[in-house]
């Protein structure tokens with residue numbers, strides 16, 4: 001018979017132990033999920049129990065069902081997408097967040113959740129070189145942050161045109177254009193669809209060879225239609241190349257047209273926190289809103305993103321329940337829920353606060369610097385083995401191809417099967433390439449060398 005154990009303490013210990021075991025194992029086992037997706041689906045898709053199950057048995061069942069389907073994303077040799085592996089203190093803080101179960105809508109619901117977000121927001125603005133008076137909404141990720149920044153932009157440029165979009169909607173409103181890079185992230189288009197602007201409002205500006213917006217063409221695009229309410233959406237950190245737009249030139253230019261400038265800085269905004277990469281995002285503090293992730297380069301557990309706005313009033317006027325909220329001049333009176341699309345939500349500030357304390361200012365800079373250096377090492381190691389590197393490795397992203405690019409996906413699959421590391425593919429400027437992102441705090445030079453050797457061995461075996 002089942003052990004009868006209704007003790008919550010033991011249950012949480014068991015969960016913590018299993019999570020810690022997973023993290024220890026992913027350092028050495030195959031980085032790809034060890035089982036087949038069909039089998040994992042079958043493990044979960046058992047019939048719904050007719051009645052209750054003891055909690056300790058549920059947890060054991062869950063651990064057993066998930067085991068074959070857990071990827072090694074927290075481990076040091078996962079280089080797919082842009083994936084951080086959550087830091088120890090941030091992971092523990094996130095478990096506490098679950099245990100404490102606070103709703104972060106306002107400080108009446110949870111003084112601690114509110115205080116953590118305010119303090120973490122202050123640290124973040126300092127580290128990223130953004131205005132200390134900016135408002136900070138703790139959202140699910142950069143997608144949500146882009147939704148918020150572009151929504152505030154929509155509010156502001158229509159208000160300038162004498163239109164109250166919160167009250168009157170978009171039917172009959174002045175037309176808005178969104179001038180943005182051809183290299184924008186897909187989340188920008190989704191945000192525009194959700195906001196009712198539609199993707200046809202975009203004016204796509206060509207980018208240079210590494211993916212930064214061409215500022216001359218941006219100037220021409222702005223000048224072509226000068227009276228139209230305009231949002232300019234720029235990018236810090238192209239998901240393929242790591243390239244950042246030239247903010248010092250582009251933002252003042254956009255402001256000459258009274259445009260709202262939003263920056264999608266999901267991971268690239270973190271370049272500001274490291275003196276050696278800060279010049280890549282020079283001038284970014286002049287924007288009107290910024291979106292970034294904590295769950296990517298800050299290595300905080302999912303889901304954790306930040307929507308920042310230079311004008312707290314415009315931020316709250318767009319996002320709050322009453323959508324006409326006005327408070328103290330620095331936004332200090334705004335409640336947390338005035339700045340996010342969610343009402344009740346997870347207290348995301350605890351894990352961000354913990355990550356920033358674990359690393360400190362120099363630790364954040366060092367994390368960014370180390371990952372960038374490892375990305376360069378990866379590129380050099382692969383190039384020495386015959387690969388072509390297709391981007392300028394300015395940050396943590398590397399684009400790789402071997403002789404016959406039509407075989408790129410075969411190579412990727414074989415590398416994933418080999419299990420030493422995990423990486424994915426992308427199409428960049430018409431070429432099918434391998435994409436490597438070095439974003440994890442625990443990745444070492446040895447991890448990179450082992451991974452590069454495994455990739456080269458896979459390619460050599462295929463060429464036999």
Ligand SMILES: *Cc1c(COP(=O)(O)O)cnc(C)c1O
Nearest residue numbers: 141142143185187239264266293
């Ligand atoms: C990852 C990414 C996003 C989306 O971030 P989520 O955290 O997945 O919502 C947006 N923009 C860029 C440039 C990204 O790299």
